Amino acid sequence: MQIRGLYFHTLLPFFCALLLYGGVFSVNAHSAVHLSDDERDFLAQRQEVVFVSQTNYPPFEFSDDYGTRNGMMIELARWISAEIGFHARFLDMEFLEAQQAVLSGEADVLTSFFYSALRDETFDFTQTIFEVPASIFIAADRPDIRGLRDLHGKRIAMQRGDYAAEFLQQQNIDFEIVPTGSFAEAAEAVIRGRADAVIGDEQIVLYHLYRHNLYDRMKIVGEPLYIGLNSMAVKNGNAMLQSILNKGIDHAFSSGMLDRLNQKWLGTSIPGRSINWIELWPYALALLGGIALVVLWNVQLQRVVASQTAQLRRNEQHLTATIDELRESQAHNQALLAAMPDMIFTLDEQGVFLDFHATDLAGPQLMPSRQFLGRPVTEILPPEAARQTMEAIAGIGNGERLHLFHYQLKISGQLSFFECRLVPCEPGHFLALVRDITESKRAKDELEQVLRRQEDQIAEAVQTVRQQERMLFEQSRRHSLLNLMVNLAHQWRQPLYIASLTLDEIEILFQEGELTAEILTERIRAGQQEIFRLSETISQFTELYQSNDIERSAFALSSLCDQAAHFLSSEGSRKLQIHNQIDPALIVTVNRNDLIEIFVELLRNAVSTMGERNIRDGAITIAATVDGQNVQVCLEDTLGGIDQQILPQLFDPYVTTSFRSRDKGMGLYVVRRIVEDSYNGEISAENTENGARFRIILRGVRQ
DSSP: OHHHHHHHHHHHHHHHHHHHHHHHHOOOSSOSSOOOHHHHHHHHHOSOEEEEEESEETTTEEEOTTSOEESHHHHHHHHHHHHHTOOEEEEEEOHHHHHHHHHHTSOSEEEEEEOOTTGGGTEEEOOOOEEEEEEEEEETTOOSOOSGGGGTTOEEEEETTOHHHHHHHHTTOOOEEEEESSHHHHHHHHHTTSOSEEEEEHHHHHHHHHHTTOTTTEEEEEEEEEEEEEEEEEETTOHHHHHHHHHHHHHHHHHTHHHHHHHHHTSOOOOOOOOOGGGGHHHHHHHHHHHHHHHTSOHHHHHHHHHHHHHHHHHHHHHHHHHHHHHHHHHHHHHHHHHOSSEEEEEETTOBEEEEEEOTTOOOOSSOGGGTTTSBHHHHSOHHHHHHHHHHHHHHHTTOSOEEEEEEEEETTEEEEEEEEEEEEETTEEEEEEEEOHHHHHHHHHHHHHHHHHHHHHHHHHHHHHHHHHHHHHHHHHHHHHHHHHHHHHHHHHHHHHHHHHHHHHHHHHHHTOOOHHHHHHHHHHHHHHHHHHHHHHHHHHHHHHSOSSOOEEEEHHHHHHHHHHTSOHHHHHHEEEEEOSOTTOEEEEOHHHHHHHHHHHHHHHHHHHHHHTOSSEEEEEEEEEETTEEEEEEEEOSOOOOTTTGGGTTSTTOOSOTTOSSTTOHHHHHHHIIIIIHSOEEEEEEOSSSEEEEEEETTOBO
């Protein structure tokens, strides 16, 4: 350390003098980048070159906390302008606005832009400066998205104008865009639940997550979807500026400038030793003496030495950068190979196997690599797999960046399934990344079989339930018929009783000798009327329940309501006043049994309510309205309404308000089934100020 310090303090004045001399006497009028005469004239005619960058795309380009434009691409653009010797002005906008600014002429150069064939139609790209992997970012606790195909039907957050939208459309992914102004906003949209995923450039999204301590809120899933070729871009046709920028980028590569940018923004910096310039004032005097001495040197010799020294330094820097790059590339490639679960093949444009690699986890192979290297896929693979491979190679040759396909092989008598990702690696060569998906496919097939069996069991259970519901419905209708017969028993018993009294009276009058022909005729006529009324009631009942249950005919809806009211007991009829306000001219096409049964059940329900609540006088109003082919029937009573606790389940089976109810809560259930099943209708109930209101909609019955 003492010797090195001695050399530093002794030689520093000399080298400072040498550098100063070289700066005074050896000013090179030409930049380090060789431009053609046309290119120099192009720059001379322009006042400045306007670069436009993204406002928030760190670490490549962004506005820092002080509003200063910063980042890798900004520094590179400034360095190129200084090296070539032109004035650069910088703008920043959202990504889509920046693209439009170049196309409109407001700006000349877009500092960061991924190459794609579609974009190449409107922009001219420089050579690739940085390769940026783009991956799927999702919320850290989300398990259902694992790769590209899981993005179907999802909300994808992306900055406006980003290449990710074009990529997903090429992959036939059906998705919904959640547009944002930057990748930072896209990441926040996922964290806040406004989007399911973001396809983001890894460095940019990670920069935002780590800068704001959000790295535990998101995760990366799957392999990178694509590697973005980040370049500068000008408007299509601006070949002169494109050529100047390419020469500046070449110079940045060869001088090691890009490596220094990588180390500064993406690497780890180690602080160096600071120099206390105050302690060096004695050497300033020596520097002046050195200048006087160096002035005496031969100018030509100095130029040659300076030129050779600079060249050696450039060569050393380039060699050091190349070695570092090779080491990093080797480590990166080894890590990638170690992470691959199965096999990697290298193919050329004719589908010939050039190289092969398999990890320890790879499955059994068809043959040793020495038997297929150097031979085309058409000789090695089955016809279908070979055809898919050649189509993928042709597709990538036409501009695709990735081709994914599946194929199957029979290995050792068993069928195995494989997934292949084909990507270009260098001109004329392709990488085939092959993964054995046999186990996952078998698991998926087994799961599908289990789901099908469950669906069959559910369908069988549903059918059983429907059969049980049908049996319950039929039993309920028979029970309703029995209840109706009980109600009719009083009407049938009364005419028989009157006829019996008439016969007894005739017998008494005859025995007492008071029976005359006139009295006999009157008593016989009265008995016949009662018997006729009984016969008419029996005929109506027989006609009702012996008719076809399916056949529909045209009936006056008001008449059907009257017939239903006739079947109520005379006691109930006296207590319940029925106001039939249905238009007698309203004709409907229905099954007569269905409508009479509906009216009977609803009217009998009202009579039963009067008995339970000891109501002596009640009324029910029945009306109907027409809407096209549909008819709505409304029954509104004055009996105090329905208990709010059972109102939502009023039409379910076994729902009743009376412990002694004969039908045990099945009457209204039968009505609902008739309305819904036979007429695709609806029935509902609600409470009014004085009672309850039932609404029935019968569809398609208006004649």
